[in-house]
Amino acid sequence: MNKIQLAKDVYYVGVNDRRTDFFENHIQLPNGVSYNSYLIVDEKVALIDPVEVGFIGQFLANVRSILDGRSVDYLIVNHAEPDHSGSIALLQKEFPEMQVVGNAKTFAPLEAFYGELQNKKVVADSETLPLGQHTLQFFTAPMVHWPESMVTFETTTGILFSNDAFGGFGALNGSIFDDQVDLACYEDDMCRYYANIVGKVALPAQKAINRLSALGIKMIAPSHGLVWRSDLRWVTSRYLRWSGHQGEEGVVIAYGSMYGNTAAMAEIIARGVADAGVRNIRIYDVSRTETSFIISDIWKYKGVVLGACAHYGSMFPNMALLVHEIEHFKPQNKMYGLFGGMSWSGGGVSTLSKHATEAQWQLAADPVEVKGAPIREEDIDRLYALGHAIGEAVKKTEN
Numbered sequence: 001m002n003k004i005q006l007a008k009d010v011y012y013v014g015v016n017d018r019r020t021d022f023f024e025n026h027i028q029l030p031n032g033v034s035y036n037s038y039l040i041v042d043e044k045v046a047l048i049d050p051v052e053v054g055f056i057g058q059f060l061a062n063v064r065s066i067l068d069g070r071s072v073d074y075l076i077v078n079h080a081e082p083d084h085s086g087s088i089a090l091l092q093k094e095f096p097e098m099q100v101v102g103n104a105k106t107f108a109p110l111e112a113f114y115g116e117l118q119n120k121k122v123v124a125d126s127e128t129l130p131l132g133q134h135t136l137q138f139f140t141a142p143m144v145h146w147p148e149s150m151v152t153f154e155t156t157t158g159i160l161f162s163n164d165a166f167g168g169f170g171a172l173n174g175s176i177f178d179d180q181v182d183l184a185c186y187e188d189d190m191c192r193y194y195a196n197i198v199g200k201v202a203l204p205a206q207k208a209i210n211r212l213s214a215l216g217i218k219m220i221a222p223s224h225g226l227v228w229r230s231d232l233r234w235v236t237s238r239y240l241r242w243s244g245h246q247g248e249e250g251v252v253i254a255y256g257s258m259y260g261n262t263a264a265m266a267e268i269i270a271r272g273v274a275d276a277g278v279r280n281i282r283i284y285d286v287s288r289t290e291t292s293f294i295i296s297d298i299w300k301y302k303g304v305v306l307g308a309c310a311h312y313g314s315m316f317p318n319m320a321l322l323v324h325e326i327e328h329f330k331p332q333n334k335m336y337g338l339f340g341g342m343s344w345s346g347g348g349v350s351t352l353s354k355h356a357t358e359a360q361w362q363l364a365a366d367p368v369e370v371k372g373a374p375i376r377e378e379d380i381d382r383l384y385a386l387g388h389a390i391g392e393a394v395k396k397t398e399n
Helices: 053-067 088-094 107-114 183-215 232-243 261-275 291-300 317-329 348-359 377-396
Strands: 004-007 010-012 015-017 033-035 038-041 045-048 074-076 099-102 120-122 128-130 135-140 150-154 159-161 219-221 248-256 281-285 301-308 335-342 368-371
Touching (some): 004 219, 015 053, 038 053, 053 088, 099 107, 183 291, 183 317, 219 232, 248 291, 248 317, 248 377, 261 301, 261 335, 261 368, 261 377, 281 291, 291 301, 301 317, 301 348, 301 377, 335 348, 348 368
Parallel strands (some): 045 074, 074 099, 159 219, 301 335, 335 368
Antiparallel strands (some): 004 010, 015 033, 128 135, 135 150, 150 159
16 A cells, blocks of 8 residues: 555555445445544554444555554544444454543443443543654544544644544545545535534534634544645635535425326426526435435525425325434525425325424425316416525525
8 A cells, every 4th residue: 555644654544435335324325435544653653543344454454554563552532433433343452552542431332332442541621642743632522423522633733633524425536635636526425424414513513613723723634535635724614604504595496206296396396496596406306316415405505495295194205204304404594485286185285384394494485285286377376486486585595
C-alpha cells in the first residue's frame, strides 16, 4: 500500500466498502462507503478510529505497512457504533499492550457489544494525551450522534478527527482529499449522510461546530468520506446551513400510488410548481425510491408535497414509512401541501394531515383529495393550484 500522509507522521489507513448494500441495513449505498482510520507514528503510536470488522484483514495490512514492526500504544475510540468499533476485539489480540482510549461514556456500549475490554484509559473533556511531537486533545460531543461521541484534535498539525461529523457516504475512489475530487458530485452523498445520520441531532451538531471553531482547525478527518484539507469552509458552511434548517429553493413531491392515479396527480402538481418559477423539483414514488434519498432532499429544499392514495381507511403503506422518518428526523421550516386519491372511501389525505400537523410545517394550500382519476377539469385545476401555491410560497420564503 502506498503511504497516504495527512501531515508529518500522520497517515490514512482506512478501507473502502463496495459490497455492503445497505448502511445500518436500511440505507442504500449505491456508491459504497469508506471506513476511515488514522495512524500517528511518534514516540508513542496512536490509532484513531478502527473500522468495521468485516474489513479487518485489509485494515491490519494498511496499519502494518506504516508501523514497520512497531506496536500500537493507544487506540482512540471516538464513537462506539459497530461500523467504527467492530474490530476492537481483534485489534486487542493483535496489539495486546495497546490501551483503549475513550471518555466516561465510551466503555459501557463497547463492552455491551464486545465483552470486557482490557487496558482501558478514560479521558476527560479537553484532556490531552502527549505522543511525543504530537499531542491529542479530546472533546466530548454528546449526541453527535450517540451519547458517548467525541472528537480528537491533534494540536501540532491542527487536524480534527471529527468522528461522524463532516462525513459522507460514498467509497473513496482513489482520492482521499477534498481537493482531489469534484465536490459538486460529492454533495448529494454528503447531504444524504447528514440528513439520515446526523440530522436527528442537528442542534447538538451545531453546538459542537461552534465550540470547535476556536481550535484553529487546519484539516478535518472524519470517520466516513473525504478528508478536508483545502476548502474547510465548503463543508462547514453546509453543515451550518443543514443544522440550521436553512432550506434551498426547491420542492420535493413524494407520493404513494396503487394504480397510477395519485402518480398522475403528482405530475399536475409539478407543473403548477414549475409555472410558479421553481426550478428544483424532485418527484419520488415512495414504492421505488429508498426513503433515505427522499429524506435527504426534504432536508435540502424548502417545499414538500406529500401524496397518498387511500388504503383501507388509512394511507398507502410505503408513505407511512416516509412519514415515520420525517417525524423521526424532524426537518423544520418547510412549506407543505397534501394530496391523494380515493375510491370507495378516503383516508390517505386525512391520515397525512394528522401527521403533517405534528411536524409543525407551514401549510401553503388546502389539501386536495380526488375521487378516482384526475380526469375532471375541476380536479385538475385544484391540483395545479396546489402546486402553484407551493411554488409561490417557496419563492417568497427567505432564510
